Amino acid sequence: MTVLAARQLAIGYGDKTVASGLSLACAAGTVTCLIGPNGVGKTTLFKTLLGLLPPLGGNVTVGDAALATLSRQDIARRIAYVPQAHTTEFAYTVIDLVVMGRTAYLGAFGGPRPIDYDKAMAALGTLGIADLAAREITRISGGQRQLAFIARALAQESRIVFMDEPTASLDLGNRVRVLRTVRALAQEGLAIVLSTHEPEHAFEIADHVAVLGHGNRFVTGAVKAVLTAEALSGLYGVPLNVERTPSGRYVVGPA
Amino acid sequence: MTRQPLRTTTVFGLLTIFLVVLMLVAATIGPYRIPPLTVLKALGERLAGGGGNGAVETVLFNIRLPRIVAAVLVGAALAAAGAAFQSLFRNPLVSPDILGVSTGAGLGAVVGILLGMPVMVIQLFGFGGGLAIVLMVMALSRMLRSSGDILVLVLAGIVVGALAGAGISLVKVLADPYDQLPAITFWLLGSLAGVKGGDVMATLPAVAVGVAPLLLLRWRIGVLSLGDDEARALGVEVARLRAVVIAGATLATASVVAISGVIGWVGLMVPHMARMMVGPRFDRQLPAAILIGAAFMIVVDTLARTAAAIEVPLGVLTAIIGGPMFVWLLARSRRIVAP
Numbered sequence: 380m381t382v383l384a385a386r387q388l389a390i391g392y393g394d395k396t397v398a399s400g401l402s403l404a405c406a407a408g409t410v411t412c413l414i415g416p417n418g419v420g421k422t423t424l425f426k427t428l429l430g431l432l433p434p435l436g437g438n439v440t441v442g443d444a445a446l447a448t449l450s451r452q453d454i455a456r457r458i459a460y461v462p463q464a465h466t467t468e469f470a471y472t473v474i475d476l477v478v479m480g481r482t483a484y485l486g487a488f489g490g491p492r493p494i495d496y497d498k499a500m501a502a503l504g505t506l507g508i509a510d511l512a513a514r515e516i517t518r519i520s521g522g523q524r525q526l527a528f529i530a531r532a533l534a535q536e537s538r539i540v541f542m543d544e545p546t547a548s549l550d551l552g553n554r555v556r557v558l559r560t561v562r563a564l565a566q567e568g569l570a571i572v573l574s575t576h577e578p579e580h581a582f583e584i585a586d587h588v589a590v591l592g593h594g595n596r597f598v599t600g601a602v603k604a605v606l607t608a609e610a611l612s613g614l615y616g617v618p619l620n621v622e623r624t625p626s627g628r629y630v631v632g633p634a
Numbered sequence: 635m636t637r638q639p640l641r642t643t644t645v646f647g648l649l650t651i652f653l654v655v656l657m658l659v660a661a662t663i664g665p666y667r668i669p670p671l672t673v674l675k676a677l678g679e680r681l682a683g684g685g686g687n688g689a690v691e692t693v694l695f696n697i698r699l700p701r702i703v704a705a706v707l708v709g710a711a712l713a714a715a716g717a718a719f720q721s722l723f724r725n726p727l728v729s730p731d732i733l734g735v736s737t738g739a740g741l742g743a744v745v746g747i748l749l750g751m752p753v754m755v756i757q758l759f760g761f762g763g764g765l766a767i768v769l770m771v772m773a774l775s776r777m778l779r780s781s782g783d784i785l786v787l788v789l790a791g792i793v794v795g796a797l798a799g800a801g802i803s804l805v806k807v808l809a810d811p812y813d814q815l816p817a818i819t820f821w822l823l824g825s826l827a828g829v830k831g832g833d834v835m836a837t838l839p840a841v842a843v844g845v846a847p848l849l850l851l852r853w854r855i856g857v858l859s860l861g862d863d864e865a866r867a868l869g870v871e872v873a874r875l876r877a878v879v880i881a882g883a884t885l886a887t888a889s890v891v892a893i894s895g896v897i898g899w900v901g902l903m904v905p906h907m908a909r910m911m912v913g914p915r916f917d918r919q920l921p922a923a924i925l926i927g928a929a930f931m932i933v934v935d936t937l938a939r940t941a942a943a944i945e946v947p948l949g950v951l952t953a954i955i956g957g958p959m960f961v962w963l964l965a966r967s968r969r970i971v972a973p
Contacts, residue, residue, distance in 0.1 A: 431863050455869030462864055468724050469859055469914035479857050483869030490853040490917050535868070 380407050382442060382570045383428070383458075383539050389436030390420055390427045396435055397423045401597050403589055405570045407538060410561060412581035412602070413574040415591035416615055421574050422543070424591060428572070429541055430454045441539070455483035459532035461542040464525040466517045473519070473527045474499055474512040480534035495534075502533035506560060522553025529560060540564065542573035546580060558584050578606050582629035590614060608634065642918050645911055649925040653706075656929050660702050660936045666693050696831065701939075704829040704837070705931040708890040709900060711841045713927025714920060715883035716901025717908065718848050721859040721916045722879050723787060726909075729902035730764075730887040732788060734795030738767025739888035740896040741798040744805045744818055753836045753892060760888035761840075763798065768884055770794045823947030824897040826935050833893045844886030847878050848920060855879055856916030897948050899956030904930055906963050 381404045389399035397420035405411050415421050426432040428439055430446050439446040441457045449457070459480070467476075474496070481495035491499075503509045506526045516524055525545055532540045545561065546554045562584045565571050575581065581588045581602050588606060589599045592614050598605055611619045611631060618634035661673045668676075668690055676694055679685030716729040723733075730736045742763025746756035774790040802822065809815045848855065854875055858865045862872050887901070907930075908923035934955065938946045 426863070429863075429867055431866055451866055451871050452869040455867060458867070460864065460867035462861075467860060468726055469721075469909075471914055475913075475915050479860065479868060482854065482857050485853065487854070488850045 381405065382407050383439070383572070385428060385437065385439045387437035388424075388427065388434050388439065390423045390432070391435050392423070392432070398591060398595050398597065399436060400595065401437070401591075403428075403599055405539065405572055405587075407570050408565055408568050409586040410565045410571045410573065410584050411587045411589060412585035413572060413589050413591065414576075414578055414581060414606075414614075416593070419591045419593055421591055425541060425543060425572075425574060429458060429460055452483045455535060455537065457537050458539045458541060459535040459537040461525075461528045461532045461540060461545060463543050463545075463547055464521055464528050466524070470515040470517045472512065473503065473508070473514050473516055473530075476516055476527055477502055477512075477531045477534050480531035483535065498536070499530070499534045502530040503527075505533060506530050520553065522549050522556060525549060525553070525557055526560065529557075529564075533564075538568070539570045539572070542571065544574050544576065546575060546577065578611055578631045579629060581606060582631075603629075606631075642912050646921060646925070649911075649922060649929070653925055653929045653932075656932045657702050657706070660705075660932050661694060661698050663936055663940055664693070664698060665940075668694060700831045700834050701826050701829050701935065702932060703834050704826050704893060705935040706928040707834065707837055707841050708826070708894045708897065709904070709927035709929070709931025710924045711845060711886040711890040711927075712897065712900040713904035713908070713923040713930075714845045714848055715887045717905035717916065717920050717923040718855060718879050718883040719901070720905055721855050722876060722883075724859050724861060725787065726906065727902070728787065728791070729899075729905075730883070731795075731896070731898040731901060733771055733791040734767040734798060735764045735884055735887050736891055736896045736898065736901075737795040737798040737802070739764035739884075739891040740822060741801045741805070742766075742888070743892050744802050744822070746892075747818055747821070748805050748809055748814060753833050757836070757840055757889045757892040760892045761885055762888075764884045764888040764891070765881070767794050767798055768880055820947065821895040822949075824895040824949035824952070825938070825945060825947055826894055827939070827945045829893055837889050837893050840889035841886055844882045844884075844889060845924070847882045848886075849924075851875065851878065852917040852920045855920075859916065894948065897952055899952040899960070900927060900930065903956050903960050903963065906960070910963070910966075 383405040385401055385403040388401040389396055390401065391397040401424065413421055413424065423432065427434050441449065446454065477499040478491045478495055481491055481498060485491065500509060500512065503512055506529060508523060508526050508530065511519055511523055511527065516527055545557050549557060558580060561571055561573065585602050587599060588602050590605055591597050606621065608619055608621045611621065620632055620634040622630045624630060658670060658673060662668050662670050672690060673694065676685060676691055680695065685691060712730060719728050719730060719733060720726050739760040742759035743756045746759035751759065771787065771790045771794050774794065775787045778786050806815060806818060809818055854870050857868055857870050858872065858875060866872050904927040905919065905923045907926050908919045912918040912922045934948060934951050938948050938951055
């Protein structure tokens, strides 16, 4: 079931078009990986799909509603955004950060109610980090912080989750942990769109890839069909190989 | 699993009691000493609609209480504005004075004084000056394409604040050197010495109108501290909220600047003290900052009128107390600012 669709989308800032003619569909229960070299407009596409930037052409639909017609609150109830894990200027505790995910359900003048704390705690429990609730996000590891931001998206109870390079700057253990979490969430029925600089991650967890390249090239499809050695070499401008290991893993490396 | 309960509620309760006690103590102190029980008795009688018109009542109701209430308003407004600006700009080091809002409000108010306007109009001038400055600072830092950059924001505040300072100097040159100039100069250093009951009454509504939206929207203002994109993705209409916060914080700042002059440090330091007591969450920090700010100004103003034979300017006192205290705060709580 398609929950998010972009048709003939043109993206950019002001009158500067970064890419155009982009069409994309994301279904519930699937992971879509957005791949592309630096500077092709991955972030711009992300922001447009999230409704943070107006499209310069085309349209985005969420469920059966046009994104452009939804209020910020309505969008937040449908789409959650997991930023690259960062520390905030203020040392919020993990639970305080996660409960902010409930904002779209609070009245304009309201703060979180007991039920919002319950949902935030449940989200932390789902990710197995309930014991971090009272810790300050400035004092936990990068991987834990990333999980906390994902927990905030779960507390938001939206069926579509965007993740901006969720494995960036994580060590191997945390990378595996985060990817496993992403896969598990898709199995719960969420539609997940994540951007990554690691094509191997797409092989590992994605059902579909969307590849944005220089010169307005945009290809979507099944991971193995799209991420060929030839396509990746062209995309990143260096000769690359895609190899399948005996255990069934895909490894991307210099040819 | 709400972590709100005891601790925060207790802190608010204690701060409120502390504030009320401070107000009463401050009312007893001065060249004309009034014992605490006499203060309470006079207050009770006045509230019951009676009471005499002796020396005690005159000192208490015409001189001391207006000044104490003014101190409460000034401290609460500056602390609330500082806390709001810090959350809005995602930066624990901004404040109305660093952003140039105080100086801008000062310029507006000085022009009002020069023209001999009543307090209400001076407040309006102050609001216009403060708002103009904060908008200029934001436009400048956006023009330099780094609205999120702390350094650019602070530098823009200093530059625009310096311009407003130059404007104030110009007004001083134009002012009547025997009458207006001393008034302006002393007022610029910050003082509540000349505050009358009427001034307080004129300031109260303006402060209330400025601070009320900050209090009502405090949860969302806290979410704003995560940055524009995240706040919007969490369902906050950022542009609208930002406009409300800037207008509210600027109005609060400008309206107290109109009666007290430019008082630095309070808007920077008090939000930090609040954060240390109740944590960084804005919905808890703001009410705490308001209570602490009010208490802090009562202490400072009581010192100002009693510590020396002459009135010590408030701006001088807050700088003497605030500077070292701020350094101490920073050293003690590096965790307030993310590593």
